[in-house]
Amino acid sequence: MMRPMSGAGTSAGQRLAGARGRIDKRRAILDAAFTVFAREGYAQAGVDVIAAEAGVAKATVYNHFGDKETLLRQTFAALADSALTQNLAAVERLADHGGELRAMLEDVGFHLLQCYCDDRSWAMRRLLSAEINQFPDLLDIVQGQVADRVTEALADRLARLALAGRLRTTDPLLAAEQFSALLSGPVDKRSRLGTRHVPDTELRTVASAAVHTFLKAFAAEPAEAT
Amino acid sequence: MMRPMSGAGTSAGQRLAGARGRIDKRRAILDAAFTVFAREGYAQAGVDVIAAEAGVAKATVYNHFGDKETLLRQTFAALADSALTQNLAAVERLADHGGELRAMLEDVGFHLLQCYCDDRSWAMRRLLSAEINQFPDLLDIVQGQVADRVTEALADRLARLALAGRLRTTDPLLAAEQFSALLSGPVDKRSRLGTRHVPDTELRTVASAAVHTFLKAFAAEPAEAT
DNA sequence: ATTATGTTGGACTGGCCAGTTCAGTTGTGC
DNA sequence: GCACAACTGAACTGGCCAGTCCAACATAAT
Incomplete structure (x- = not known):
C-alpha cells in the first residue's frame, strides 16, 4: 500500500x-x-x-x-525525559538578577503550572496511578527521575535567594515542597484530573495566590500590604 | 457447602x-x-x-x-459516602472554643491527613485516575460529593475564625484550598502514590509544618517567632 | 405443604487480544 | 547485480473473561 x-x-x-x-x-x-x-x-x-x-x-x-510490557516502560522513560527537561527549564527562570522577587516567583510558578497541566503530563500521571500496582518500578522512573529532581533544583534556587537575604528560611527543601504544593493543589481541583483544560489566565491567578501566601511565610521583609 | x-x-x-x-x-x-x-x-x-x-x-x-459497570459505580458511591463522613468528622474538630489556635489547626490537619492517607482512600483515587477516561461521571461522585464539600466545610470553619478575629483573610475558600494543599502536597511525594505507608509521626510533622506556614500567612497576630 | 424469592455451582457462548509465524516486499551497502 | 536487514499483511494459536442459562437447593411467608 x-x-x-x-x-x-x-x-x-x-x-x-x-x-x-x-x-x-x-x-x-x-x-x-x-x-x-x-x-x-x-x-x-x-x-x-x-x-x-x-x-x-x-x-x-x-x-x-x-513485548507490550517493555513498550510501556520505554514509553514512560521517553515521557519522563521530556517532562524533566521542561520542568527544569521552568525552574531555571528563578535566578537572582536583582529583579522584583514577587514577579519572578509568579513567573516560575506559572511556567511550572503549565508543565503540570500539560495534557501529556496529566495523562502520564493517570497512567502511572492506574498501573502502579502491576508495575511499581514505573514510579521510580517518574518520581525519582523527575519530580524529586525538580523539587531539588527548586530548593537550590530558593537556598541561593535565602543566602542573598531575599528569603528567610532554614529549610529550602521544605520551602520548595510547600511552594509546589501551593501551586498544584488548587489547580488539581480545577482541572478535574486533567479532564478540563485550565486556561492560562487561571493559572496566573493560582500562581499569584500561591506566591502571595508563600511570600507572607518566607519573605525577608515583614511582607508588604496586599 | x-x-x-x-x-x-x-x-x-x-x-x-x-x-x-x-x-x-x-x-x-x-x-x-x-x-x-x-x-x-x-x-x-x-x-x-x-x-x-x-x-x-x-x-x-x-x-x-x-453488570460489571454498575457494580463499579455502586462501589464508588459507597466508598465516597464513607470517605465524606470521615473527612467531615475531621473538619468538625475545628471549632472556636477558646483553645490555642495552632494546636487546633495541627489537630485538624493531622486528622485530615489520616483520611487522605488511608489505604482505601489512595486506592480510590488511583482507581479513579485509571478509569476517568472510560467513566467520566465517577469524578462527579468523588470530587463533587466529597472533595468539594469538605473544602467548603473547612472554608466555613475558617470564615468563623476570621469573623472572631483569630484569622485574617478575605477569601476563606482560598485559605481552605491552600491549607489542604499544604497538607496533601508534601505527603504525596512521601507516600509514593499510596504504595508506602506513612507513619503517624510523619503526618504530625507535615501537619505542623503546614500550619506553621499557614499561620504566617493568615494569623491575626503578626505571627510569633518559631 | 406450597409458593416465591434468592442462592449456588457449573457449563457454555461469543468476543477480544498477546504474541508467533511466514511468505513476500523494499531499500541499502558492497 | 547480490545479500542483508528491516518491514509488511495476514493468518493462526492459546488464553481470558463478561454475561447467560439451568437444574437443584434453602429459606420465609401464607
Missing part, C-alpha cells in the same frame, strides 16, 4: 535513510503507544491499535520492543 | 433474617469488588474473582448489580 516513511527518508538524506527510517518508526511507535495507552489504558490498549496509530505493522512493534 | 450468612442472620433476628442476609451479601460484594478492583484494576478484575472474594456465586453478583 502506502509507504511514506521510506520515501520521505530518502528524499532527506540517502546515507541515513535506513537508520533514520528506523529511528523515526521507533519514535512514531512510542508516540502512538502513549496516545493509545492514555486513551484506553494499558490493559485495554491493543498492540494492533498502537501499530495502526503509528502507521506501522504489528510485527514491527514487536521487532523494536519485544 | 458452607452457608454462614443465613445462620448468623437468624441468630440475630428471625424476621429480618432474609433481608439481612441479602443486605450483608450486598455489602460483602461491594467490599470484595473494591478490594479486587483496587488490586487488579477494573478491566483486569474478573467478576468470578470478586464473587469468590465475597464468598458468593457469580450469578449472585449479577443478581444484585446487573
Whole structure:
C-alpha cells in the first residue's frame, strides 16, 4: 500500500535513510503507544491499535520492543525525559538578577503550572496511578527521575535567594515542597484530573495566590500590604 | 457447602433474617469488588474473582448489580459516602472554643491527613485516575460529593475564625484550598502514590509544618517567632 | 405443604487480544 | 547485480473473561 516513511527518508538524506527510517518508526511507535495507552489504558490498549496509530505493522512493534510490557516502560522513560527537561527549564527562570522577587516567583510558578497541566503530563500521571500496582518500578522512573529532581533544583534556587537575604528560611527543601504544593493543589481541583483544560489566565491567578501566601511565610521583609 | 450468612442472620433476628442476609451479601460484594478492583484494576478484575472474594456465586453478583459497570459505580458511591463522613468528622474538630489556635489547626490537619492517607482512600483515587477516561461521571461522585464539600466545610470553619478575629483573610475558600494543599502536597511525594505507608509521626510533622506556614500567612497576630 | 424469592455451582457462548509465524516486499551497502 | 536487514499483511494459536442459562437447593411467608 502506502509507504511514506521510506520515501520521505530518502528524499532527506540517502546515507541515513535506513537508520533514520528506523529511528523515526521507533519514535512514531512510542508516540502512538502513549496516545493509545492514555486513551484506553494499558490493559485495554491493543498492540494492533498502537501499530495502526503509528502507521506501522504489528510485527514491527514487536521487532523494536519485544513485548507490550517493555513498550510501556520505554514509553514512560521517553515521557519522563521530556517532562524533566521542561520542568527544569521552568525552574531555571528563578535566578537572582536583582529583579522584583514577587514577579519572578509568579513567573516560575506559572511556567511550572503549565508543565503540570500539560495534557501529556496529566495523562502520564493517570497512567502511572492506574498501573502502579502491576508495575511499581514505573514510579521510580517518574518520581525519582523527575519530580524529586525538580523539587531539588527548586530548593537550590530558593537556598541561593535565602543566602542573598531575599528569603528567610532554614529549610529550602521544605520551602520548595510547600511552594509546589501551593501551586498544584488548587489547580488539581480545577482541572478535574486533567479532564478540563485550565486556561492560562487561571493559572496566573493560582500562581499569584500561591506566591502571595508563600511570600507572607518566607519573605525577608515583614511582607508588604496586599 | 458452607452457608454462614443465613445462620448468623437468624441468630440475630428471625424476621429480618432474609433481608439481612441479602443486605450483608450486598455489602460483602461491594467490599470484595473494591478490594479486587483496587488490586487488579477494573478491566483486569474478573467478576468470578470478586464473587469468590465475597464468598458468593457469580450469578449472585449479577443478581444484585446487573453488570460489571454498575457494580463499579455502586462501589464508588459507597466508598465516597464513607470517605465524606470521615473527612467531615475531621473538619468538625475545628471549632472556636477558646483553645490555642495552632494546636487546633495541627489537630485538624493531622486528622485530615489520616483520611487522605488511608489505604482505601489512595486506592480510590488511583482507581479513579485509571478509569476517568472510560467513566467520566465517577469524578462527579468523588470530587463533587466529597472533595468539594469538605473544602467548603473547612472554608466555613475558617470564615468563623476570621469573623472572631483569630484569622485574617478575605477569601476563606482560598485559605481552605491552600491549607489542604499544604497538607496533601508534601505527603504525596512521601507516600509514593499510596504504595508506602506513612507513619503517624510523619503526618504530625507535615501537619505542623503546614500550619506553621499557614499561620504566617493568615494569623491575626503578626505571627510569633518559631 | 406450597409458593416465591434468592442462592449456588457449573457449563457454555461469543468476543477480544498477546504474541508467533511466514511468505513476500523494499531499500541499502558492497 | 547480490545479500542483508528491516518491514509488511495476514493468518493462526492459546488464553481470558463478561454475561447467560439451568437444574437443584434453602429459606420465609401464607
